[in-house]
């Protein structure tokens with residue numbers, strides 16, 4: 001495992017940053033870490049990159065305990081609130097970060113132009129960071145994170161300042177990293193972005209992980225169906241109720257939820273067998289946004305009880 005945490009907890013005085021986090025992130029995947037504002041995402045990432053000490057619990061990164069210096073050289077990090085030295089040029093900033101990574105002179109000379117190219121700033125390296133747009137500053141931050149060709153890279157909202165084209169380019173960079181066997185730990189509020197590229201996700205709310213798994217499996221459940229049916233008999237409605245629990249009828253439209261796509265043929269068959277005329281059937285798979293809102297809402301309601 002590339003990241004393994006065991007009951008990792010951070011308390012800020014009496015307030016929890018995150019509690020009893022047990023996560024495993026495997027090699028060569030893009031792992032999406034999401035949660036509402038103040039849920040504990042940055043707290044966890046800061047502990048994993050060594051900026052905060054856990055209050056209790058342990059974690060291993062690339063097989064070594066937190067704080068191992070050799071491992072830190074193999075880890076990249078783009079923080080959420082990036083702010084770099086305005087007076088340095090892009091090249092100078094990267095050269096400084098390369099020194100922090102203890103790169104040799106030759107390595108610096110090779111990697112700095114490479115990462116500038118990778119993030120689309122090849123012709124801006126001699127320009128002062130203070131004159132960069134917000135999107136360019138985010139790109140140079142990403143370049144810092146990619147500098148050591150990391151085995152594991154933490155990206156906290158890496159596309160928040162980028163235009164749609166820039167977002168696509170950064171997604172492409174993340175996918176390329178994964179294709180080269182690297183692991184990307186991605187914090188993002190852009191659920192569509194997470195849905196597009198992540199292999200696994202975890203959702204955190206109020207400091208605790210509330211779900212974790214392969215994205216495809218998490219989204220495999222609940223399919224919302226809307227059917228236009230003529231001839232809705234009591235017998236048909238009884239069967240729908242017996243098979244699928246609740247349903248709603250409005251005019252000739254019937255709406256219900258199925259556990260997954262596999263149940264669609266049986267539903268159509270039940271309508272026809274009970275004398276219904278099926279004019280249309282539209283099925284919509286739950287999106288990550290639906291899942292996120294449902295889970296976070298349930299968590300909040302439980303807290304109020």
Ligand SMILES: Nc1ncnc2c1ncn2[C@@H]1O[C@H](COP(=O)(O)OP(=O)(O)OP(=O)(O)O)[C@@H](O)[C@H]1O
Pocket residue numbers: 012015016017018035036037038039040041042043044080
């Ligand atoms: N230095 C700190 N001192 C006290 N409380 C803190 C500190 N940093 C974070 N917190 C609290 O810990 C909780 C988790 O904060 P954290 O910044 O990890 O959330 P987040 O999920 O990253 O939020 P966002 O999406 O808004 O960036 C919040 O309740 C926050 O107020």
